Amino acid sequence: MQGRFWTLITSVFSHNMFIHFLMNMFVLSSFGPVLERLLGSRRFIMVYFIAGVFSSFCHALVSAMLLGQPDLPALGASGAVSAVILIFSFLFPKNTILIFGLIPVPALWGAVLFIGLDVWGLVAQAEGGGLPIGHGAHLGGAFTGIIYYYFFLRRKNAYLA
Numbered sequence: 001m002q003g004r005f006w007t008l009i010t011s012v013f014s015h016n017m018f019i020h021f022l023m024n025m026f027v028l029s030s031f032g033p034v035l036e037r038l039l040g041s042r043r044f045i046m047v048y049f050i051a052g053v054f055s056s057f058c059h060a061l062v063s064a065m066l067l068g069q070p071d072l073p074a075l076g077a078s079g080a081v082s083a084v085i086l087i088f089s090f091l092f093p094k095n096t097i098l099i100f101g102l103i104p105v106p107a108l109w110g111a112v113l114f115i116g117l118d119v120w121g122l123v124a125q126a127e128g129g130g131l132p133i134g135h136g137a138h139l140g141g142a143f144t145g146i147i148y149y150y151f152f153l154r155r156k157n158a159y160l161a
Contacts (some may be wrong), residue, residue, distance in 0.1 A: 003131075007056070008053050008056040008057055008060070009049075009053055009056070011056050011074055011075050011076070012049075012052030012053065012056060012076070012077055012079070012080055013052075013077070014075045015075055015076050015077075016075050016076075020075075020076055021076070022076045024076055024081050025077075025080055026101075027081050027084075027085065028081050028084060030078065030097075031084050031085055032044070032048075032084055034088060034092075035084060035087055035088060038091070043065070047083065047085065047087070047144075047148055048080045048083070049080070050115070050144065051079060051080045051082070051083030051084075051140075051141045051144040051145065051148075052077060052080035052097040052141070053081055053141035053142035054079070054140050054141070054143075054144050055078070055079020055080060055082065055083070055134075055136075055137040055138070055144065056074065056079065056137060056140075057140065058079070058136045058137055058140025058141075058143070059072075059074045059079070059134045059136040059140065060074075060139035060141060061097055061136065062122065062135070062136030062139075063136065066122070066126050066136070067125055067126060074134040076134070076137075077140030078134060078137055078138055078141065079134070079137035079138060079140050079144075080141055081141065082114070082137075082138045082139075082141030082142045082144075082145065083141040083142065083144045083145035083148065084145065085110075085111060085114060085145065086111050086141075086142045086144075086145030086146055086149070087149050087153070088107060088138075088146045088157075089107040089108050089110060089111035090108070090111075090129075090145075090146070090149040090153070090154075091153065092107050092148070093106060093107055093108035094106050095106070095107045097110045099113065102109060111142075111149070113143070114138075115139065115142055118135040118136075118138045118139050118142070119139070121133055121135040122135035122136060122139065132157075
């Protein structure tokens with residue numbers, strides 16, 4: 001809102017809590033290498049970067065327009081990691097993933113649950129409650145992953161199966 005557009009980039013590489021950093025890196029290291037092998041390093045980094053910037057933008061937009069808090073800060077790679085999770089889930093919908101590292105579910109169901117929790121959390125925040133989580137960023141990253149899959153990978157995925 002103040003013209004400091006670079007913060008859409010820098011926020012993706014900053015964290016204010018070590019546990020948040022660890023969670024993002026655990027998830028990224030679980031799904032990222034598979035996608036990097038499929039997409040190639042250059043394309044993977046490009047998708048990750050675009051998802052991170054778009055998710056930061058979505059957080060800023062949701063904070064200002066829906067929550068009425070344009071100065072609500074956000075840090076972390078969660079939005080970019082959300083894109084990675086969604087792309088993986090669409091490419092390998094039947095692969096088992098572990099929710100919270102414990103509960104086995106098919107990847108596509110895990111992605112649906114992830115999106116559902118973020119929608120629920122965003123509604124709670126809009127009503128004045130909820131947790132201090134960047135649901136707008138998560139959903140922006142998830143949206144980026146879905147769009148990337150449908151426009152760039154869906155036809156290629158038919159050959160992977």
